[in-house]
Amino acid sequence: MRTASAAVALALLVALAGCGGLGGDAVGPADPSPSIESVSAPESLEHDERATIEATARWEGLASDAGGSAGESGSDATLDSVRVTVRVGDRTLRSENRSVPANGTLTVTAEVDAAALAPGEHELTVSVGEATATRALVVEEARAATFAVSAIEAPDSVGYGENLTVTATVTNAGDLAGNQTVRIRYGAGASANRTVALDGGAAERVSVAFANVRLAGGEHPVVVTTANQTRERTVSLVHPSPYGETTLGLYVDDGAVDRNVSAVVAAATGYWERNDGRYLGYPVAYERVADEERADVVLRFDRVERCGVEDGDARYFGCADLLVDEPRTPMTATVDPRISDADMNATVIHELGHVQGLEHGEEPAGLMNATSTLATHRPVKVHLRAESGDVPTRVEREVAAALDYFAAREDIVGNERFTWEFVEDARDAHVQVTFDERGDVCFADGGGSCTVEGEFYGQQDVRLEALDDEVVAWHVGASFAPVLLEEVPPELTGEADRREREAWPE
Template structure:
């Protein structure tokens, strides 16, 4: 009996001690099997982060069995705690990096929000686990940390007008954006045109931080391209962007260079140099007389030609004609828009000098000039000795060489006309000697005997020269002292608006010898 009583007292005392240590009670967290435990209901975080982005990780935690209306449980808040439960260890990790580690009291309402900031700059690129632990409860999710993108220069915008006039300046501004994450510098090139017509600016270096942008501007001075659309191309090491800008060309042909096909099968000599000289005249004088630029490029295929120059006899040319009308050439007149091709025809029998003037005249028509337009001498409807600048003269002797005194007399007569201001159809007169009839507009033949003009010899007259339409002023059996007068009397009706009395047949011998004074 004594032993039993002692044992019972010891057991009761042990229970009291244990109760005082908090080891009893169904609402405690001291380790009894009925204590509430946390569960992590959700972990919210972005699916991915840029290499230098920051984001918030947020986890929702709940203790089952605790009241849910006892106030908020935000991290760091002032909500009341459950005094019957021990604090819990709260931790948030991103890979091997610890974002949060602390002890927290269990909220009285049984809910807690855990937040932490994740900095991608502190993490290696790739998939990283975001782990949240509250007491024994754990939860995680994966976030992808993106690798820093290298500097990549994109052309986000190209500013330029829709069109530019021929000869005007073209201003272009390009906006370049670094769509990468890292800073860098690249060469930016801006080009206008394509192929052989491309205008390339000097390259310029642009430095940009990640995400930054800058403008690159250039002015293409004096744009001289054929009419049409051309690309403005902006290029970096990574990207290219372009937009079209039209050139408005002043030529009715819409371009500067015209393809010229030459059909010279009917010519008995090589006239390539004559053609080059004639087209060269317009290439030098285009802006002055046409108001637009022109260049000629000889082509071998008539179907590719803008203009066809054909050598053939011209019987009529759409104008009123008489029995005495002789045509050196004829051409299509450009009105509004050119036909394809425009055609000019030139008689192959005329001298090279006359051929040069005729080609210039007929090309003037295919370029839009009518008779009487400037240059007036070349665009005159009728070719005369007065319309040529300069008049090319071939002086020859019927036998032997021309003597010095005869040449001086002829030169004096021509200089007389060069000094007058009443030249018919022209504002001035110039002349030069040439070596042969082929290079001449007119011939002057000195014949010491001669019977072409008069059967009994002596005097002067004008006859057909060596080439079609060429005149030959013959001086037959004349004293050297009157050679100048006979040249003047022969040319005055053609060169002057009115023949002066001293150059008519009424002039006496003494007057003839003294002329031109």
């Protein structure tokens, strides 16, 4: 009996102890501790970028056995609030007390603004209660203003003399604001500068209009330049010249000339440069080159025995290649070195007209006629000389009166007005007039006038020999009339009597 009673008492004591009786206060299970399962944050931020940091903390076992028996942790368990802190370096992004959710999962978020942080690496710290997680966060340096050319807008081609508009899109690829000079150029021609101010990441369209574009034909680059980048594209220029360019290289072979004819050549090329639009329909400019292989046109001074169809009675001042469709390389013009500078100028103009595509009879008709006469030249340059001594003033007046007679007429060959001027040297003249008080060139017994060879090849010399002053003008007029007038008036023919000759011109 004692043994059993003792056993019952022991069992009761144990039961009482389990009910909080004997044995003092009950000791339950410890509160769960949180752990930080994940931290979501960028590894780096631009200098002015914003981002959200998100961390997840979990209390293991807090919600895993929901609905269990008494004495076990369940979904209705309660925990004290915890301290939640998010820091980047020494800057606190969030610090607060948070209640622990019943499901045991706590999400923590915070906004980070890189503009509030110094560039470089920072430590990101997330704390939930006693749990802490860290990771590195890098704030990038702000990029300096960098102007890039992101696009160039222009037509594929432009005509010579037309306007060309170019538009470039300039983008600041940096972070900081800045301003730069944007330069836009077309070919080797003009360029234009524009000052552009842009915030970081901003873009602007910059336009330039090039007026009256005058370059050689072919492709030329449109170049857009900033301090950071150069970008280009091509725009073709359509040139109206058969040569495809305005400036032609001219090589002059003047070894056969006994004098310097550079001024003569320059005057002839200058004629075409001034009148290209009027007669050629395209622009031209000549540039002397020292190397024949670089020349577009070769001007050679040499005797011309024949040109094209041979004419046994003709004397040729020059001959040239005729431009048809496309030029050969090079085009060649030849001019006789024995002619006067005045005739040489007209001949070089004529022959260059051929290498530029003009045929005989085309405008300018006088200069492009197949045959050169006094009616060709504007003005006709006259060298008045005396066989001995100076020309008497009375003779000069008579010669001038005869020339003025033709200048006043409107029926000059070629429908052009006649103009004239005296020159001091036969080299500068188209025609000579020689006064000889005695003379025997025209007639053995003297007295009269005739036309003979002048000092230069092809130059005419109107000789006035042993003439009375009263008939000097008539003899000059009678010599010029067959060349200058379509029909010679009776008073200037050999049938005119002495009285008519003395009275002419009235």
